[in-house]
Amino acid sequence: MKKRIQFTVNGHAVAVKAESHQMLLEVLRDTLHLTGTKYGCGEGECGACTVLVDGASVDSCLYPAFEIEGRKVTTIEGLMGARNQLHTLQKSFVENGGIQCGYCTPGMIMSAKALLDETPHPGADEIRRGISGNLCRCTGYVQIIESIAKAAEKEQGNE
Amino acid sequence: MEDNLNIVGKRVVRSDSLAKVTGRARYTADLKMPNMLVAKVLRSPHPHAKILAIDLDGARKVPGVKAAISGFDGSGIKWGVFRYTQDHAMLPTDKVRYIGEDVAAVAAVDEETALEALSRIRVDYEPLPSVFDPLEAMREGAPIIHEQYKNNINIHVHIDVGDVDKAMESAFLVREDTFKAAGEAYAMMEPYAVVASFQNGFLDLWMPNAGPHVRAKALANLLKMPLNKVRVRHINSGGAFGGRSEVAPADLVASLLSIKADRPVKLVLSREENATSSRQIHDMSATIKTAMSKDGTIVAKDLRAIYDGGAYSSTGPIATSVPFYVYEECYRFPNIRYNGYRIITNKGIRGMYGCHGRAFLAGNEAQMDLMAKELGLDPVEIRLKNGLRAGEMTATKSRITSCGLQETIETTARKTDFQKRWAKPQKLEGIGMGCVAIMCGFPMGFRSGSSCYLKINDDGYVTLVTGVVDNGQGNESMVIQAASEILGVPMEDINLVNADTEITNLDPGAYSQAAAFVSTNAVKIACEKARKQIVAIAAEKLAVSETDIALKNRLVYSVANPEKKMPIAWVVREAFARAEPVVATGTFFPDIDLEREWISRPWGQMAGTFSYATSVAEIAVDSETGMITMPRFTAAHDCGRAINPMAVEGQIEGSVQQAGVAAITEGNLWDGGHLLNPDLLEYKVPLACDMPEIDAIIVESGDPVGPFGAKEGGIAIRMNAYSAVACALTNATGVLFKEMPLTPDKVLEMVEKATEEKG
Ligand code: FES
Ligand code: FES
Numbered sequence: 023m024k025k026r027i028q029f030t031v032n033g034h035a036v037a038v039k040a041e042s043h044q045m046l047l048e049v050l051r052d053t054l055h056l057t058g059t060k061y062g063c064g065e066g067e068c069g070a071c072t073v074l075v076d077g078a079s080v081d082s083c084l085y086p087a088f089e090i091e092g093r094k095v096t097t098i099e100g101l102m103g104a105r106n107q108l109h110t111l112q113k114s115f116v117e118n119g120g121i122q123c124g125y126c127t128p129g130m131i132m133s134a135k136a137l138l139d140e141t142p143h144p145g146a147d148e149i150r151r152g153i154s155g156n157l158c159r160c161t162g163y164v165q166i167i168e169s170i171a172k173a174a175e176k177e178q179g180n181e
Numbered sequence: 182m183e184d185n186l187n188i189v190g191k192r193v194v195r196s197d198s199l200a201k202v203t204g205r206a207r208y209t210a211d212l213k214m215p216n217m218l219v220a221k222v223l224r225s226p227h228p229h230a231k232i233l234a235i236d237l238d239g240a241r242k243v244p245g246v247k248a249a250i251s252g253f254d255g256s257g258i259k260w261g262v263f264r265y266t267q268d269h270a271m272l273p274t275d276k277v278r279y280i281g282e283d284v285a286a287v288a289a290v291d292e293e294t295a296l297e298a299l300s301r302i303r304v305d306y307e308p309l310p311s312v313f314d315p316l317e318a319m320r321e322g323a324p325i326i327h328e329q330y331k332n333n334i335n336i337h338v339h340i341d342v343g344d345v346d347k348a349m350e351s352a353f354l355v356r357e358d359t360f361k362a363a364g365e366a367y368a369m370m371e372p373y374a375v376v377a378s379f380q381n382g383f384l385d386l387w388m389p390n391a392g393p394h395v396r397a398k399a400l401a402n403l404l405k406m407p408l409n410k411v412r413v414r415h416i417n418s419g420g421a422f423g424g425r426s427e428v429a430p431a432d433l434v435a436s437l438l439s440i441k442a443d444r445p446v447k448l449v450l451s452r453e454e455n456a457t458s459s460r461q462i463h464d465m466s467a468t469i470k471t472a473m474s475k476d477g478t479i480v481a482k483d484l485r486a487i488y489d490g491g492a493y494s495s496t497g498p499i500a501t502s503v504p505f506y507v508y509e510e511c512y513r514f515p516n517i518r519y520n521g522y523r524i525i526t527n528k529g530i531r532g533m534y535g536c537h538g539r540a541f542l543a544g545n546e547a548q549m550d551l552m553a554k555e556l557g558l559d560p561v562e563i564r565l566k567n568g569l570r571a572g573e574m575t576a577t578k579s580r581i582t583s584c585g586l587q588e589t590i591e592t593t594a595r596k597t598d599f600q601k602r603w604a605k606p607q608k609l610e611g612i613g614m615g616c617v618a619i620m621c622g623f624p625m626g627f628r629s630g631s632s633c634y635l636k637i638n639d640d641g642y643v644t645l646v647t648g649v650v651d652n653g654q655g656n657e658s659m660v661i662q663a664a665s666e667i668l669g670v671p672m673e674d675i676n677l678v679n680a681d682t683e684i685t686n687l688d689p690g691a692y693s694q695a696a697a698f699v700s701t702n703a704v705k706i707a708c709e710k711a712r713k714q715i716v717a718i719a720a721e722k723l724a725v726s727e728t729d730i731a732l733k734n735r736l737v738y739s740v741a742n743p744e745k746k747m748p749i750a751w752v753v754r755e756a757f758a759r760a761e762p763v764v765a766t767g768t769f770f771p772d773i774d775l776e777r778e779w780i781s782r783p784w785g786q787m788a789g790t791f792s793y794a795t796s797v798a799e800i801a802v803d804s805e806t807g808m809i810t811m812p813r814f815t816a817a818h819d820c821g822r823a824i825n826p827m828a829v830e831g832q833i834e835g836s837v838q839q840a841g842v843a844a845i846t847e848g849n850l851w852d853g854g855h856l857l858n859p860d861l862l863e864y865k866v867p868l869a870c871d872m873p874e875i876d877a878i879i880v881e882s883g884d885p886v887g888p889f890g891a892k893e894g895g896i897a898i899r900m901n902a903y904s905a906v907a908c909a910l911t912n913a914t915g916v917l918f919k920e921m922p923l924t925p926d927k928v929l930e931m932v933e934k935a936t937e938e939k940g
Contacts, residue, residue, distance in 0.1 A: 057211035058204020062370050063452040067861035098204035112202045119827040123653025124201030125370040125419030150869040159370050159420050160653050162834030163869040
C-alpha cells in the first residue's frame with residue numbers, strides 16, 4: 023500500500039509517497055537523498071542508521087515510514103547551525119579524533135546528541151551506555167567517548 | 182630523526198574528518214546516477230554442487246529487468262593473485278563450492294523488480310558430497326573441491342632453517358602444544374557495495390577497496406579489457422581490516438550487468454551477505470613445539486599451522502605465511518621449521534586479516550610463558566632475551582634496520598608493574614604480555630613501490646596525486662600532513678587526488694602496511710623536489726643563499742633575515758613564467774628482495790623495515806561463570822615516528838578492540854556449511870561498555886629510511902593483543918588455552934583443569 027506522508031526533516035516540511043513496508047531509513051536515503059544516515063545491518067543491531075524522532079534517538083532502519091507522519095526528524099545533515107557552523111559534538115569529534123572510517127560517525131553523533139540532550143553532564147560510564155547501541159569497528163571507542171565528554175564540557179561552558 | 186618539524190608529529194585534525202562528521206562523505210551505497218539500476222544476486226543454497234543448467238529466461242521476462250547474467254556470460258577466466266592460485270571464476274559455471282556463492286544476478290529498475298526476477302531464475306544443481314573440516318578435507322577419499330588441489334591442499338609453505346631436529350634433541354626443555362581459533366568476521370560497518378558504470382567502452386567502478394590497482398588488474402583480466410578502460414575510482418571506505426583487499430565476486434557481477442544493460446548498476450550487499458559472501462577469516466589450528474636451553478634461549482621451533490581456506494585461494498600463500506613471518510621478525514630463531522597448510526573446504530572465501538593468525542601467535546606466546554616459568558624466568562626476561570635487535574637478521578634473512586621492541590617491552594612492563602604482578606597473581610587474576618613485529622610492506626612485485634605526482638597551482642595551492650588508499654586509518658591525512666611539512670603550506674591548501682587507477686600510478690594500497698613507509702616516502706620525495714625548485718628561485722629573488730631559505734605559512738623566507746620573504750605563490754608564478762612550472766614526481770621502492778617468493782623461495786629481505794609492539798592485558802576470571810573481565814590494557818607501538826600521534830593512538834585503541842577484546846568475544850560459528858552468526862547480534866563486535874581502559878603508548882625508534890623516521894602504526898598491536906589476553910589467562914589459571922575465542926565454557930574448562938593439576 024502506498025501512502026502520502028507529511029513530516030518535518032531538519033526543520034523543513036516534506037511530503038513523500040511511501041510504501042507500507044518501507045522504513046524511515048529508506049525514505050531518508052532514497053527518497054529524500056539524505057545519505058548521511060547509513061545502512062549497517064537493517065536489523066537494529068549497529069546504530070549506523072540512528073536519527074532523532076521528536077528528539078529521541080531511534081534506529082531508522084526499524085522505524086516504519088508510515089509512523090513518521092506529523093513528526094520531527096533530525097538527521098546528521100540537520101545538526102549544523104546557521105552558516106554551516108558545526109554543532110559542538112561535530113566539532114569535538116573532529117578535534118578529538120572520534121572518526122576513522124567515518125561510517126558509524128553520523129549514527130554515533132546522533133546518539134550522542136540524544137544523550138547530551140537528556141544528560142548534559144554524563145560520566146564516562148553514562149557515555150558508554152549512551153552509545154551502547156552504536157557499533158564502531160575502528161576506534162575502540164576511546165576517542166569517541168573523549169569527543170562526547172569534551173563536547174559536554176564545552177556545552178557546559180556555553181551555558 | 183629530523184627535528185624542528187612544524188606539523189609532522191602534531192596531533193592535527195584529519196583532513197577527511199570534516200566531510201565525515203557532516204554526513205557529506207560519500208560511500209559507495211550513497212552514489213546515485215541517472216538511469217542507475219539496482220542489482221541483486223542469486224546465491225548457492227548448496228555447499229558443494231554441480232551446476233547442470235542456469236535458466237535466466239524467466240528473469241529476463243519480468244518487466245523492468247534490464248539484464249540478467251550468470252558465469253556463462255563471463256570470459257571463463259579464473260582469477261588468482263598468483264599463477265598457481267588461479268582458481269576463482271567469481272561466477273562459477275562448473276560447480277558451486279560454498280553456501281552463499283554468487284551464481285546469477287539481475288539488474289532492474291528497482292529492488293522489488295530485481296527480487297521478483299531473482300525468484301524466476303532456475304538453476305539445476307546436482308549436490309555433491311562436501312567437506313567442512315580441514316583435517317577431514319586432507320584425508321584420502323575426501324571430496325575434492327578443485328581438481329588441481331590434491332587432498333584439498335591449496336598451499337603448503339615449507340620453511341626449514343638450521344637443524345631443528347638436532348637442536349631439539351639436545352635442548353634442556355622441550356614442549357609441544359596445539360591451539361585452535363575460530364575464524365573471525367571482518368564486520369566492517371559498511372556492508373560491501375559496488376557501483377559499476379559502463380559507457381563508451383569504459384568501465385568505471387566504485388567500491389570500498391584497499392588496493393584499487395590490484396582490483397582493476399583482476400577485473401581487467403576477468404573482463405578481457407585493457408587496464409586503461411577499467412577505472413577504479415576513489416570513494417570512502419567504511420572499514421577494511423584486510424577484507425577489502427581483493428577483487429570480490431560482486432565486482433564482476435556489477436560489471437557484467439552494467440556492460441549488458443548499458444546503464445550504471447548498484448549492488449549493495451546485506452549485512453548477512455557481507456558475512457557469507459564477501460570475505461571471511463581463516464579458522465585455524467597450530468601445533469607448536471619449542472625447545473629452550475636452560476637459560477631460556479629459544480634453540481628450536483617446529484611449527485605446523487593449518488588454515489581453513491574456504492572454497493578458493495584468495496591471497497592463500499600470503500595468509501599461510503604471514504603469522505610465521507611476523508613472529509620470526511620479532512624473535513631470534515637459530516633453528517626453525519614451519520609447515521603451513523591452507524586447506525580448501527566448502528565454506529566461504531577466506532582472506533587476509535589485520536589480526537590474522539591468533540591461534541599461532543597467541544599459542545607461541547602463551548607456551549613461551551609456561552616454559553619460562555619452568556626455567557625460573559618471567560615473560561619480560563624471556564622476551565628481552567630472545568627478541569631481535571636492530572642490525573640482526575631474521576631466520577629467513579631479513580635485516581632489521583630499526584627496532585623498538587625492547588623499549589615497548591620495558592615501557593609496558595614498567596607502567597603495569599608487570600613483573601611483580603605476574604609473579605604473584607591474585608587468585609584468578611592475571612597479567613599477560615604479547616609481542617610481535619610486522620613488515621611495512623611486503624613483496625608484491627612491481628606493485629611494492631609507490632609514485633607521487635604534485636603540482637603547485639598559480640595561487641600557491643597544491644595538488645597531490647598518489648595511489649595511497651585510506652580505509653579509515655588516516656592515510657590520506659598522513660600524506661597531506663607530510664606534504665604540508667615540506668612545502669610550508671597549511672594542510673588545507675593541499676588537495677589530494679588519490680586511489681583512482683586512471684590518474685594515479687601503482688601503489689601497494691592500504692595493504693601490507695605500506696602506506697606510512699612506502700607511499701608517504703614517495704610523497705616526501707616529490708615534495709622535496711618541488712621544494713628544491715622553489716628554494717632555488719626564491720634564493721635568487723631574495724638574494725640569499727639556498728641554504729638560508731625556509732618555507733612556512735605559505736611564505737618562503739631567509740632564516741638569517743626573516744624580513745626577506747615572499748609568498749610561495751609568487752615563486753610559483755615566476756616558475757610558470759620561466760616555463761618551468763613547479764611540478765614534481767617522487768617514487769619510492771623499498772629495499773626488498775624481489776626474488777623472494779612465498780612458496781618457492783621463502784627467504785631474502787621481506788620489507789624495507791619492520792615495526793614492533795608489545796601488548797599487556799590485565800584480566801580477572803569469574804570462577805563460577807567463566808567470564809573474563811579486562812579492566813586495563815596497555816599497548817606500546819614502535820611506529821618509528823608518529824606522523825599524527827592522535828591517529829596512531831586511534832589505531833592502537835581500535836586494535837585492542839578488534840584483537841584484544843575480540844579474543845574473548847569473537848568467532849564465527851558453523852553448522853556444516855552454514856554460517857550461524859552472519860549478523861551483528863550473534864557475532865559479538867565489542868561495544869563501548871566491553872572495552873578496557875587503554876593506555877596507548879607510542880615508541881619512536883626513528884627508522885633510517887622511513888619518512889621522518891615513520892613506520893607502520895597500528896597493525897602490530899592487532900597481531901599481538903590476543904596474545905596478551907591469552908598469556909594473562911595462563912597467568913591467572915596456570916594452564917594454556919586450547920581454543921579462541923575465550924568464551925566462558927572454554928575458560929571454565931581451563932579453571933577445572935587448573936584445579937585438577939593442583940589437585
Ligand atoms: S542499520 Fe539500523 S541498526 Fe544497523
Ligand atoms: S569509525 Fe569506522 S566504524 Fe566507527
